[in-house]
Amino acid sequence: MAKPITTKGGLMRVLLGNTAEPVVYTAPCGLTSKSLTLSKGLEEVMIPDCDDPTAIDWVGRDAVSLSMSVSGEGVLAQSSVEAWLDAVESPDSVPVKVELQFPTTTWSWTGFMHIESAELGAPSNTGRVTGNFSLQSDGEMVRTSAATTP
Numbered sequence: 001m002a003k004p005i006t007t008k009g010g011l012m013r014v015l016l017g018n019t020a021e022p023v024v025y026t027a028p029c030g031l032t033s034k035s036l037t038l039s040k041g042l043e044e045v046m047i048p049d050c051d052d053p054t055a056i057d058w059v060g061r062d063a064v065s066l067s068m069s070v071s072g073e074g075v076l077a078q079s080s081v082e083a084w085l086d087a088v089e090s091p092d093s094v095p096v097k098v099e100l101q102f103p104t105t106t107w108s109w110t111g112f113m114h115i116e117s118a119e120l121g122a123p124s125n126t127g128r129v130t131g132n133f134s135l136q137s138d139g140e141m142v143r144t145s146a147a148t149t150p
Contacts, residue, residue, distance in 0.1 A: 007102045009034070014072050014135070016083050017095025025097045028080035030131060031072040036098055036109075041065035068109060068137040069116075070098055076120060076131040084133060088115040093138035106148045111141035 012034050015025035042061045049055040087094045093112035100107045119132040 005102060005104075007100070011099075011101040012036070013097075013099045013101075014070055015097040015099065016087055017097065023095045025095070026083075028077070028083050030074045030077035030080050031133075032074035034072040035070065036100075037069045037071075039067040039069070041067065066140075068098075068111075068113075068141045070096070070113065070135040071133065073130065073132040076129045080131075084115065084118055084131065088118045088133075090115075096135060098141075101148055104148055105145050107143060107145045109141040109143050112138045113141075114138055 009032075013027045014031060014034055015027045017023040017025045041064045043064045045060045045062065046057040047060045048057050093114045096111065096113040098109045113135040116134040116136045117132075118134075121130045121132070123130065
């Protein structure tokens with residue numbers, strides 16, 4: 001049996017972009033857990049059986065939209081606080097790049113996202129302050145792939 005090629009969690013990166021031209025992306029420090037969700041909006045329609053009008057209809061589904069959401073959590077690094085707060089306080093979506101790096105190929109999604117929420121917490125008086133962030137796509141997130149460079 002062939003073993004699957006996998007990757008480490010640190011090679012999935014969420015990067016926020018600036019307003020420079022071209023955009024410069026940097027990964028805010030501190031995220032130790034990240035999640036990427038790709039969603040397809042569906043519209044349902046009932047498909048009748050034309051030969052047997054008393055038969056139960058089957059549900060047909062048509063794709064009507066695509067969406068991407070990203071979440072991340074971890075320790076709140078001082079170097080990242082301002083980037084997260086600026087992005088969540090912005091009335092406009094911000095440039096975002098999500099990278100998923102495997103040994104031979106790196107996939108990237110690039111576009112604009114709203115920082116939907118930023119939850120900062122202190123689990124105890126002696127523990128580290130944590131950050132939990134949720135991002136939602138604002139328009140198309142363009143997927144590309146390229147050979148991974150060492």
